[in-house]
Amino acid sequence: MAALEGIEVTGPLRERYDEILTPEALGLLAALQREFGARREELLEARAARQERLSAGGTLDFLPETAGIRADDAWRVAEPAPGLVDRRVEITGPTDRKMTINALNSGAKVWLADFEDANTPLWENMIEGQLNLRDALDRTIDFTDPRSGKSYALKDDGELATIVVRPRGWHMVEKHILVDGKPVSGSLVDFGLYFFHCARRQTEKGKGPYYYLPKMEGHLEARLWNDVFNLAQDTLEIPRGTIRATVLIETIPAAFEMEEILYELRDHSAGLNAGRWDYLFSVIKKFRDRGTGFVLPERNAITMTAPFMRAYTELLVRTCHKRGAHAIGGMAAFIPSRRDEEVNKIALEKVRADKTRESEDGFDGSWVAHPDLVPVCREVFDGVLGDRPNQRDRLREDVRVSAGDLLNVAATPGEITEAGLRNNIDVALRYLATWLDGAGAVAIHNLMEDAATAEISRSQVWQWIYNGVALKEGQKVTKDLVGRLLDEELAKIRAELGDAYNEPRYDQAVALFKEVTLADEYSEFLTTPAYERMP
Numbered sequence: 352m353a354a355l356e357g358i359e360v361t362g363p364l365r366e367r368y369d370e371i372l373t374p375e376a377l378g379l380l381a382a383l384q385r386e387f388g389a390r391r392e393e394l395l396e397a398r399a400a401r402q403e404r405l406s407a408g409g410t411l412d413f414l415p416e417t418a419g420i421r422a423d424d425a426w427r428v429a430e431p432a433p434g435l436v437d438r439r440v441e442i443t444g445p446t447d448r449k450m451t452i453n454a455l456n457s458g459a460k461v462w463l464a465d466f467e468d469a470n471t472p473l474w475e476n477m478i479e480g481q482l483n484l485r486d487a488l489d490r491t492i493d494f495t496d497p498r499s500g501k502s503y504a505l506k507d508d509g510e511l512a513t514i515v516v517r518p519r520g521w522h523m524v525e526k527h528i529l530v531d532g533k534p535v536s537g538s539l540v541d542f543g544l545y546f547f548h549c550a551r552r553q554t555e556k557g558k559g560p561y562y563y564l565p566k567m568e569g570h571l572e573a574r575l576w577n578d579v580f581n582l583a584q585d586t587l588e589i590p591r592g593t594i595r596a597t598v599l600i601e602t603i604p605a606a607f608e609m610e611e612i613l614y615e616l617r618d619h620s621a622g623l624n625a626g627r628w629d630y631l632f633s634v635i636k637k638f639r640d641r642g643t644g645f646v647l648p649e650r651n652a653i654t655m656t657a658p659f660m661r662a663y664t665e666l667l668v669r670t671c672h673k674r675g676a677h678a679i680g681g682m683a684a685f686i687p688s689r690r691d692e693e694v695n696k697i698a699l700e701k702v703r704a705d706k707t708r709e710s711e712d713g714f715d716g717s718w719v720a721h722p723d724l725v726p727v728c729r730e731v732f733d734g735v736l737g738d739r740p741n742q743r744d745r746l747r748e749d750v751r752v753s754a755g756d757l758l759n760v761a762a763t764p765g766e767i768t769e770a771g772l773r774n775n776i777d778v779a780l781r782y783l784a785t786w787l788d789g790a791g792a793v794a795i796h797n798l799m800e801d802a803a804t805a806e807i808s809r810s811q812v813w814q815w816i817y818n819g820v821a822l823k824e825g826q827k828v829t830k831d832l833v834g835r836l837l838d839e840e841l842a843k844i845r846a847e848l849g850d851a852y853n854e855p856r857y858d859q860a861v862a863l864f865k866e867v868t869l870a871d872e873y874s875e876f877l878t879t880p881a882y883e884r885m886p
């Protein structure tokens with residue numbers, strides 16, 4: 352389809368896609384890409400340059416050039432926007448039709464409508480997700496499950512969660528939309544299409560176009576988002592400051608720039624979130640080649656009470672509340688079950704413990720991955736907040752966190768066992784097969800797995816091979832060992848799934864897994880080579 356000069360849509364145009372990919376909406380995407388595309392690329396190059404410094408033995412620290420921003424006690428972020436004042440429970444999930452209705456009806460205050468960790472960026476998922484959001488706001492969304500015959504419809508407006516959209520991170524492109532011959536930034540596509548179609552729909556309902564911003568590595572990336580917001584608002588003649596954005600602090604470099612990130616976005620800021628899974632991934636990634644002192648225990652052994660994780664979350668709450676911003680907690684990965692009472696009981700207990708710690712630490716609300724977890728999270732935060740909408744007044748001036756505390760990876764209790772290595776292989780394979788099939792979130796062994804958790808699994812395997820880590824049982828992790836265990840785990844999956852084993856998908860998953868664990872070069876993101884395999 353040739354829409355406007357220099358803009359080409361190469362993805363298939365299925366039913367109703369023309370309602371989203373209008374010339375005017377594509378025009379906004381092109382304007383954003385032309386204005387900000389080069390800056391985005393420079394910032395990605397800056398990430399690579401920082402990695403080179405770290406790999407050469409460098410470290411991370413609070414920035415001397417922004418000390419003035421941190422020392423200036425006068426500034427605050429904007430007051431919370433309508434629909435974002437009370438955020439005690441936020442549900443996250445993909446934007447397919449059924450999940451959209453279920454999430455909005457879940458009783459959570461906020462729904463993080465995910466085009467990122469919980470989503471496979473299949474062309475159909477991206478465009479149909481936008482249609483579903485628009486239909487939800489128009490209240491024309493409904494769904495009948497062809498298998499169960501169950502019908503889905505929205506509750507009354509006042510009972511629905513506030514929508515907060517999470518676009519793809521700065522590293523991703525949308526290969527089906529070309530501007531001047533180049534794929535457009537995935538972030539700009541997801542941001543721009545939702546903004547174009549839904550900003551006014553939201554303001555007419557008394558809310559606004561709200562976003563969660565993922566995987567940023569520093570305040571200059573936040574400045575880029577702020578400039579994107581201003582141009583988009585000016586273009587549609589929507590007042591500056593209508594957009595609100597909560598930034599995920601989910602990379603280790605960003606933990607050193609929390610205050611600066613809030614400052615850059617201060618007129619659009621809705622606070623920070625502690626994205627624990629990508630944070631762990633980032634810690635592994637950034638220090639992957641720095642020897643065993645930076646090697647974490649196996650994934651399932653790392654908890655939020657590890658000293659470096661505690662330092663990060665405590666600093667996040669203190670930073671947010673000092674600036675009048677919300678601090679939002681992260682995702683406990685335990686998924687409840689409606690079929691297995693014991694699994695359900697354990698999940699509810701674990702999630703309750705996690706939310707209790709967060710609420711007592713001063714977070715204003717937190718995330719859940721499943722509607723059955725909404726009541727637990729609400730109950731825990733009700734206990735701390737009572738009638739207050741948040742606890743931004745809890746300043747946590749007692750918190751003192753140094754650069755050394757944030758980097759204190761070595762003090763993390765836990766081991767690396769053969770079972771841990773096998774689990775990383777098994778989970779990564781199952782997740783990749785699911786991802787390549789079009790679903791970005793799945794429950795595996797009663798835990799939620801998404802792009803962030805899969806990144807941890809594959810990065811640990813790469814790091815353990817690179818550093819010749821010895822398992823508790825004594826064996827050194829080598830490419831040969833991983834290759835052998837990979838064959839064994841795959842055979843188990845094949846036996847377990849029987850007729851449901853999707854051979855071509857698992858073949859692709861194995862090839863991808865080998866590419867991102869056994870290659871000498873580390874892939875910065877699993878989703879980049881995975882996206883290349885996608886139509």
Ligand SMILES: CC(=O)SCCNC(=O)CCNC(=O)[C@H](O)C(C)(C)COP(=O)(O)OP(=O)(O)OC[C@H]1O[C@@H](n2cnc3c(N)ncnc32)[C@H](O)[C@@H]1OP(=O)(O)O
Nearest residue numbers: 443444450453454468469628682720721792793794801803
């Ligand atoms: C690291 C991070 O970024 S965390 C944030 C990103 N990750 C996520 O958002 C994961 C969100 N969660 C999910 O996608 C799902 O809960 C899964 C895939 C983990 C499990 O889903 P299922 O296997 O469908 O669970 P289950 O069968 O128990 O679901 C029961 C019902 O709850 C619904 N449901 C489950 N999770 C959600 C959700 N997050 N949002 C809306 N509805 C949901 C299901 O659609 C199903 O509805 P139905 O009874 O009407 O058919």
Ligand SMILES: O=CC(=O)O
Nearest residue numbers: 626627628629803
């Ligand atoms: O996006 C959240 C995370 O934990 O990663």
Ligand SMILES: [Mg+2]
Nearest residue numbers: 468626629803
């Ligand atoms: Mg994440």
